[in-house]
Amino acid sequence: MTLQGPGRGHERPLGGRVARLSLVLALVYCGLTLGAGYWQVYRADDLSHDPTDAGMIAAARSVVRGRILDRDGHVLATSRLDAAGEPYRVYADASLSAPIGYASRLYGSAGLEAAYASELLGTGGDDPASRALAKFRPRTGRGDDLQTSLSLSLQKLAVSLLGSDRGAVVALDPRTGDVLAMASTPTYDASGIANPATSRAAFAAARNDPGQPLLDRAIQGRYVPGSVFKIVTAIAGLSSGAITPATTFPQQPAAETTGLLVDGYRVRDGHHLFTGSEVLDFTRATEVSCNIWYALAGLRTGGAGMDEAARRLGFGAPLPFDLPTAASQLTNSGGPLPGGFADDVELANAAYGQGEVLVTPLQMALVAATVANGGVEPQPRLVTAFVSPSGAVRDVAGGTLGRVLSQGDAGAITTAMVQAVEGADGQRFTTGAQVPGVTVAGKTGTAQLGGSGEPHSWFIGFAPAEAPTIAIAVIVEQGGHGGSRAAPLAGQMIAAFLAAKP
Amino acid sequence: MTAATLPGFPRPIVRRRELGLLLAVAAALALGNLSLGLTRAGSLTVVDPAGLLIYLGALVAVHLALVTAGRRVDEVLLPTVGLLGGIGLLLAERLPQDLVVQRVGSTVLGLASLQLVWLILALVIAAVVAITVRSDRWLRLYKYTWAAAGLGLLALTFVLGTDVNGTRLTLDFGPVSGQPSELLKVILVVFFAAYLAENRVLLADARVRVVGRLTVPPAPYLLPAGLMLALALGIVVIQKDLGAALLFYAVFLCLFYLATGSKVDVALGIGLFLVGFVLLALVFPHVRDRVATWLDPWSDPLGTGFQTIQALHAFARGGLLGTGLGAGLPTIGGQLPIPAVHTDFPLAALGEELGMAGVLAILGCYLVVVARGLRIAAAAADDVRALLCAGLALVIGVQAAIIAAGNLKLIPLTGITLPFISYGGSSLLVNGLIVGLLLAFSDRGPLPPREPRRARRPAGGPG
Numbered sequence: 001m002t003l004q005g006p007g008r009g010h011e012r013p014l015g016g017r018v019a020r021l022s023l024v025l026a027l028v029y030c031g032l033t034l035g036a037g038y039w040q041v042y043r044a045d046d047l048s049h050d051p052t053d054a055g056m057i058a059a060a061r062s063v064v065r066g067r068i069l070d071r072d073g074h075v076l077a078t079s080r081l082d083a084a085g086e087p088y089r090v091y092a093d094a095s096l097s098a099p100i101g102y103a104s105r106l107y108g109s110a111g112l113e114a115a116y117a118s119e120l121l122g123t124g125g126d127d128p129a130s131r132a133l134a135k136f137r138p139r140t141g142r143g144d145d146l147q148t149s150l151s152l153s154l155q156k157l158a159v160s161l162l163g164s165d166r167g168a169v170v171a172l173d174p175r176t177g178d179v180l181a182m183a184s185t186p187t188y189d190a191s192g193i194a195n196p197a198t199s200r201a202a203f204a205a206a207r208n209d210p211g212q213p214l215l216d217r218a219i220q221g222r223y224v225p226g227s228v229f230k231i232v233t234a235i236a237g238l239s240s241g242a243i244t245p246a247t248t249f250p251q252q253p254a255a256e257t258t259g260l261l262v263d264g265y266r267v268r269d270g271h272h273l274f275t276g277s278e279v280l281d282f283t284r285a286t287e288v289s290c291n292i293w294y295a296l297a298g299l300r301t302g303g304a305g306m307d308e309a310a311r312r313l314g315f316g317a318p319l320p321f322d323l324p325t326a327a328s329q330l331t332n333s334g335g336p337l338p339g340g341f342a343d344d345v346e347l348a349n350a351a352y353g354q355g356e357v358l359v360t361p362l363q364m365a366l367v368a369a370t371v372a373n374g375g376v377e378p379q380p381r382l383v384t385a386f387v388s389p390s391g392a393v394r395d396v397a398g399g400t401l402g403r404v405l406s407q408g409d410a411g412a413i414t415t416a417m418v419q420a421v422e423g424a425d426g427q428r429f430t431t432g433a434q435v436p437g438v439t440v441a442g443k444t445g446t447a448q449l450g451g452s453g454e455p456h457s458w459f460i461g462f463a464p465a466e467a468p469t470i471a472i473a474v475i476v477e478q479g480g481h482g483g484s485r486a487a488p489l490a491g492q493m494i495a496a497f498l499a500a501k502p
Numbered sequence: 503m504t505a506a507t508l509p510g511f512p513r514p515i516v517r518r519r520e521l522g523l524l525l526a527v528a529a530a531l532a533l534g535n536l537s538l539g540l541t542r543a544g545s546l547t548v549v550d551p552a553g554l555l556i557y558l559g560a561l562v563a564v565h566l567a568l569v570t571a572g573r574r575v576d577e578v579l580l581p582t583v584g585l586l587g588g589i590g591l592l593l594a595e596r597l598p599q600d601l602v603v604q605r606v607g608s609t610v611l612g613l614a615s616l617q618l619v620w621l622i623l624a625l626v627i628a629a630v631v632a633i634t635v636r637s638d639r640w641l642r643l644y645k646y647t648w649a650a651a652g653l654g655l656l657a658l659t660f661v662l663g664t665d666v667n668g669t670r671l672t673l674d675f676g677p678v679s680g681q682p683s684e685l686l687k688v689i690l691v692v693f694f695a696a697y698l699a700e701n702r703v704l705l706a707d708a709r710v711r712v713v714g715r716l717t718v719p720p721a722p723y724l725l726p727a728g729l730m731l732a733l734a735l736g737i738v739v740i741q742k743d744l745g746a747a748l749l750f751y752a753v754f755l756c757l758f759y760l761a762t763g764s765k766v767d768v769a770l771g772i773g774l775f776l777v778g779f780v781l782l783a784l785v786f787p788h789v790r791d792r793v794a795t796w797l798d799p800w801s802d803p804l805g806t807g808f809q810t811i812q813a814l815h816a817f818a819r820g821g822l823l824g825t826g827l828g829a830g831l832p833t834i835g836g837q838l839p840i841p842a843v844h845t846d847f848p849l850a851a852l853g854e855e856l857g858m859a860g861v862l863a864i865l866g867c868y869l870v871v872v873a874r875g876l877r878i879a880a881a882a883a884d885d886v887r888a889l890l891c892a893g894l895a896l897v898i899g900v901q902a903a904i905i906a907a908g909n910l911k912l913i914p915l916t917g918i919t920l921p922f923i924s925y926g927g928s929s930l931l932v933n934g935l936i937v938g939l940l941l942a943f944s945d946r947g948p949l950p951p952r953e954p955r956r957a958r959r960p961a962g963g964p965g
Contacts, residue, residue, distance in 0.1 A: 014888050017760050018880045021892075025872060028903050029865055035910035036865075039817040040858040047818035052803070054812060054839035055819050058832030 060105060061086050065120040066143040066387075068100060068112060070152045071180070076100055077113070082196055089113070089194035092152060095159035098168075098184035098216040099150065099323070099382060102193045107203050111216070112146060112382060115322055119144045119386055147385040147393075149178030157496050158183035161489045167476040168217040168361040171493055174369035174462055174471040176398050177378030180497065182362075184221070188213035219325040222358040223475055226447030227289045227482065228458045229353030231367055231413060233298050234286065236309030238409040242301040245282040245412040249296040253277040260292045265345040267295045267352075274425050286416035287426040289444065291352045298351020299344060306330060306350065307339030312404045313367055313377065320401070321362070322382040328363040332356045353445060365473035366401075368460040371417065372441070372468035375410035377401040417441035418465045429481075430459075432488025435495045439465040442490065444482025454478040459486035463494045470497050512572030520565055523581035528558050531588040534827055538596055541828035549595050553618050557591055560622050564629040568941075571633040576878060576944040580628075582870045583922055583937050587621050587930075589864065590923035593848055594618075596828050596855070601844050602925060613844060613925060620927045624934025631938025638943065642886045645696035649730055652689035655682040656737045683746045684919075684932040687901075688939075690734060690750055691757070691893035697727050698761035699885035706762040718767065727754075742788055745904055745916025751775055752900045757893050761885070796914035812840045813850035813909055817861075824857025831855070844925040846917055849909045865906065868921070872899035878944040891943050894936045 039047070048055060064087045068077035076096055079087040089103050101111015109117060122143035149172075158169040162185040171181040186209065192202030206213050215221065237243035251260070256275070259266030271288040278284070285293035298306060310316070310330040319325045330350060333340030341347045341355075349355035362380060370377040379399040386394040405413075420426040421433045421442045433442050442461025449455060457479030462471040472490050479485030535554050539547030548554065561584045568575060591614065599612030611619070641648070659682050698705070701723050709717035718724075731754055735747050755771045758764075783789045791806060799807030799814075816839065819830060831838055831851055840847045853861045875895015882888035898921050905924075908915040919929040 014760060014880060014882075014885070017763050018876050018892065021756060021760060022873065022876055025896075025899055025903075026869065029869055031912065032865055032903060032906050032910065033862060035907065035912045036817065036853065036858050036861045039814050039910060040821055040853060040861070043814075044818045044821045047815050048821070053815050053819070054834055055815070055832045058834050058839075061834065062832075 059121045060103070063087075063121045064142045065089065065103060065113075066122070066145040066389075068120075068146045068148060069387075070148060070150045070155075071178075071384075072151065072153075074152045076148070076150065076152060086196075088196055089191070091191045091194070093156055094187045094189060094191075095156045095183060096150075096152075097187040097190045097213065098218060099148075099155075099179075099182045100190065102190040104193050104199055104203070105196060106199045107193060110214070111323060112148070115324075116146055116383065120146065122389075142389045144389070144394075145387040146383050147387060148382050149173070149176075149180065149384050150182070150382065151180050151497070151500075153500065154181040154493065154497055155183060157181075158489075158493060159185055159187060161492060162476065165476045165479055165485070166211055166217070167474070167479065168221055169472065169474050169489070169493065170218050170361045170365035171470055171472045171497065172365055172369055172378070172380060174372035174378060174468050177369070177380045177400070178384065178398070179380055179382050180470065181493070182218045182382070184213075184215070184217040186211040186213045216323070217475075218361045219319075219321065219323055220360070221475075222326050222328065222360060223456055223458075223477075224447040224449060225353040225357055225359045225364060226445035226456065226458055227291075227353055228364055228367075228443050228445035228460045228473075229357055229359065230286065230289065230294050230351070231371065231417070231443055231460065232310060232313065233294050233301070233306065233351045234282070234413050234416070235313070235367070235370070235405050235409070236306045237297045237301045238282075238412060239309055239405040240301055240305040242305060243282065243297050245416075247297070248279045248281050249293060250279070252290070252292050252296065253279055255292050260295055260348075262295065262299070262348045263343060263345050265348070267291055267348055271425075271429075274428065282412065283416040283419050284425075286413075286443065287419040287423045289352075289420070289429055294352045295348035299348055301351075303331075303337045303339030303341040303347050306347070309404070312402070313370065314363060314401060315359075319360075319362060319366070319380065321380050325362060326360050328359040330357055354448060361473045361475050364458075364460045364475075365471055368442075368462050368473060369471035370404050371410050371413045372462035372471045373410075374407045375405040376403045414441050414465055417443055417461065420444070421461065429483050430487045431483040433459060433461060433491040433494075435463060435491055435498065438463050438494070438498055440491070440494060441465040441468075442487065444487050446481045449478075454480050457485035458482050459490045461490055461494075463498065470494055512570075514569050515572050515574060517565065517569055517577050520568070520577035520580055523578065524561055524565055524584065527561070527581050527585045527588060530585065531558065531592065534589070534592045535595075538592060538827040541826055550614060553591065553595065553614060557588060557618060557621060560625045564625050567629050567633060573633065573942075574946040575632060575941045576874055579871065579874050579937055579940060579944075582867050582874070583628075583933075586864065586867050586922035587624070589852065590848065590920075590925075591617055591621060592827065593851060593923065594844065594925060597831075597844050597851070598838065616927075617925055617930075620930040623927075624930040624937075627931060627934040628938040628941065631935060632941035635939065635942035636945075638887055638890060641692045641890070642696040645693045648689050649693040652682075652686045652693075653730075653733055653737070656686055656734070658682070660737060660741060681926070681928045683741070683743055684928040686734060687746070687749060687753070687897050688894070688932060688935060690730070691753065691897060692890065693730060694727065694754055694757050695889035695893050696886055697730075698757055699889050702761040702885065705758075705767075706764055716766065718770065719762075719764075739782065739786075743917070744789065744792065744914075745901075745908070745918030748904055748916060749897065749901050749918060752904075753893055753896050756896050756900070757889055760879075760889060760892055792914045792916075796911065799911070809841050809847070810911060810915060813847050814911060816840060816847075816850040816854040817910070820854035820857045820860075822858050824853070824855050824860055827855050829855065845919060846905070846915070846924075847909055848920050848923045848925075849906050852923075853909075861906075864923070865902070868899050868902040871895060874944075875899075875940055878940055881946075882943065887943055891940060894940055898933065898936060 064079045067075050070076050076092045077100055078090055080090055081087055099111055101113045103109040103113040120143040158181045167185055169183040172179045188206035189202045192198045256269050256272035259268045269291045275288055280290050280293050307330055315328045315330055317327050331340040335342035346355045350357050366377055379401050383396055418439055418441045421430050421440045430444050433440055440461055440463040442459055445458030447456040457476040459474045459482055462468040472493055474486040474490045476485040535549050539549045594614040594617035597613055602613045602616055604611045604616055704723050705719040708720055710720045711717050734750050739747050755768050759768045783793055795806045799810040803811055840850055843851050872895045876892055879888045879892035882891055901918055902921050905918050905920050907913045919926050921933050
């Protein structure tokens with residue numbers, strides 16, 4: 001019972017060495033703990049969300065993805081079982097390909113199918129609390145449904161109005177940021193890609209299409225905006241105090257015939273047939289889309305003021321959204337002048353949407369929505385709620401991107417945009433955006449691309465002007481003047497939306 | 503001895519601590535079983551209640567046997583090992599039953615039933631050994647006989663054994679097959695303990711100068727142990743049982759240190775091991791492949807690296823708290839993601855379903871087993887028994903560390919079992935034997951006679 005046995009010749013007891021050996025063993029086990037921590041905590045997300053992870057593969061093959069629903073309860077995406085009993089996706093309409101995307105066993109996923117894969121597959125939220133809770137819930141083999149703000153009828157209409165043209169339409173509720181329609185043409189056969197029987201052929205067709213249907217133009221396309229960008233210049237000028245609604249430029253009437261000389265470059269206009277030598281204020285300049293007035297307003301606001309307002313609107317970074325968006329830009333940001341402009345020519349040109357300005361249709365829809373919403377920019381969103389298989393609804397909180405300009409300035413811009421659509425001279429440029437019985441606010445754009453090609457046809461606007469419920473941005477690539485393609489398209493979208501509302 | 507205790511009729515001794523711990527273990531296993539049932543059926547369900555009850559009943563039976571036998575043996579080992587075995591049983595319940603199928607007469611037993619049978623047998627062995635073994639004379643006096651028997655058994659496997667997964671480790675006895683290298687680890691501990699205790703003074707003090715101040719024990723004293731070690735290592739290496747080789751060598755070094763206290767010798771031993779390992783890698787392609795797979799399993803993700811990568815993904819899916827029992831290990835086309843999960847990767851499976859928390863708990867259990875073993879060793883009456891107990895405990899702790907480290911890609915993967923948890927008859931039976939021996943050697947003798955006013959007897963052995 002004692003350490004020192006009787007007659008023990010060696011004086012060092014085993015006890016001390018046992019303690020030291022225990023320490024070494026404890027250190028070895030500490031190493032094992034660190035190893036477990038490395039794989040189970042540090043590398044956990046990285047490995048478990050890898051497409052080759054057995055859990056991801058098994059879920060994609062066995063779990064029935066949740067449905068995707070539109071605002072009226074129409075099913076946009078659902079699952080069917082193939083001969084082997086494994087589920088595959090079916091989409092309600094080809095017009096949905098851009099926002100919904102596809103989920104394919106061979107080609108992964110895109111769009112909402114990719115962005116909300118873990119919810120649709122029911123692998124749950126990644127926060128520790130919901131993971132822990134998931135342990136106490138039975139596995140359903142079915143993921144959550146996505147409730148979206150899309151309107152299937154509006155989406156179909158947008159795509160059919162774009163027709164064989166390439167382009168994009170983004171319509172959203174300016175009060176909430178809920179996206180009503182987000183079309184990108186040409187569309188592709190998402191159901192074909194999702195169906196195992198036709199997957200390869202459909203994907204090859206989409207990838208080899210010169211129209212690049214896999215590019216979601218509404219959020220990934222970056223376009224020269226032309227005159228629709230004047231609304232951004234108006235926001236910058238009014239909110240910085242550089243201009244007021246009453247601002248006029250004395251040199252403007254004379255410059256209409258000869259062009260406004262800026263550092264040797266001539267800014268030209270096409271409206272002097274209708275305005276003659278009239279001195280234009282903000283509203284009139286917007287109504288007739290006066291490049292010279294806006295160039296002067298941009299120069300007076302300055303590069304820094306323009307840049308600051310553009311950033312407040314979300315330029316310069318991807319927009320916070322359900323889907324990955326491209327960043328819009330005011331300049332190439334390499335120039336020496338404030339805001340990154342190379343010179344005053346670029347600044348003057350940017351003020352009416354040329355220069356180096358590139359925008360996404362979603363960004364321009366948000367510009368319209370900001371004005372419509374009294375100066376507060378709504379945060380755009382597609383998914384409004386998750387519905388679990390048991391029927392539990394988890395709402396997604398909406399939000400705003402903050403106040404961009406004052407309510408008064410927003411009202412002034414609204415007045416000008418109403419004039420641009422409804423005014424006698426405005427109607428010459430904005431044919432077709434009018435909706436009987438509704439006051440529409442809007443602005444066309446005709447984006448010159450250089451070369452001999454047709455310009456991009458643009459329109460942004462909202463309605464009803466007094467209490468807007470829809471804001472819209474339309475671009476038809478090489479569709480000509482804003483009034484020839486985009487404005488009438490927007491008019492029909494607005495009419496259809498307001499007519500359908502109870 | 504008082505008049506109340508007649509030989510053969512020992513006074514029963516209440517083992518409160520063991521009973522309390524066993525109750526906690528029973529509660530934990532019942533909860534685990536309910537959790538598995540909830541995941542499977544979607545409602546509160548007990549999975550195979552008979553299996554759980556039989557296992558818990560067996561644990562209680564061993565407890566009652568120890569109480570009745572009236573031996574003052576360790577009270578923590580049985581519940582700890584019982585928990586590990588129970589976790590292994592839960593895992594066996596959770597895995598596909600057709601991973602192992604054995605036909606006994608007209609009944610076909612699946613994984614969980616077989617694991618239960620082996621666990622019960624292991625508990626029986628542990629209880630019988632713990633109660634009946636009173637002396638270690640039969641072990642220490644015949645150390646060379648035991649060693650020869652062990653090596654013979656191993657050689658027999660080599661000649662007559664059957665190939666499983668390309669390595670010849672299994673010996674068939676009719677319907678039952680066993681892996682003699684499992685038994686060899688106990689025999690080696692017995693031999694080393696007896697040998698090192700006998701020669702510890704000479705090994706520590708009679709030094710031969712090598713160079714400068716560096717001295718080693720004289721070769722003649724090292725020879726028997728070295729020869730035995732070399733033979734054992736040689737056979738298992740040729741059998742490609744690298745895990746067993748690493749285990750034997752590590753336990754030998756530990757015992758050598760405990761016996762002589764010479765850190766220099768241990769450092770030399772580690773150096774020798776590394777040199778030997780490099781030589782092995784140069785000679786044997788399968789060792790080289792094992793190392794290459796360890797360094798970068800992703801170079802061949804669907805071939806040699808598959809098992810390792812899948813295990814790491816399983817750990818990752820588990821995260822901190824795990825997916826819950828039964829909710830992990832997603833099958834693809836009916837296949838489990840990790841091949842040989844029940845023998846080689848139970849820790850990865852448990853790491854996924856119980857999370858890092860579960861892994862730490864399991865590792866903690868092994869540390870408890872080692873701590874109890876070393877405690878018994880420190881309290882032992884003489885050197886042989888001290889080294890014997892330490893060696894037996896280290897076999898468990900080192901083996902668990904080796905396979906855990908292999909699962910976690912900290913060292914190359916070896917095919918040894920996770921003690922008490924992995925599926926495998928010989929492994930469980932031998933581990934049962936180890937627990938039995940540790941219990942038997944922890945006996946603190948009969949209760950001292952009752953005194954009128956006695957202070958509370960000291961807890962545990964003298965430290």
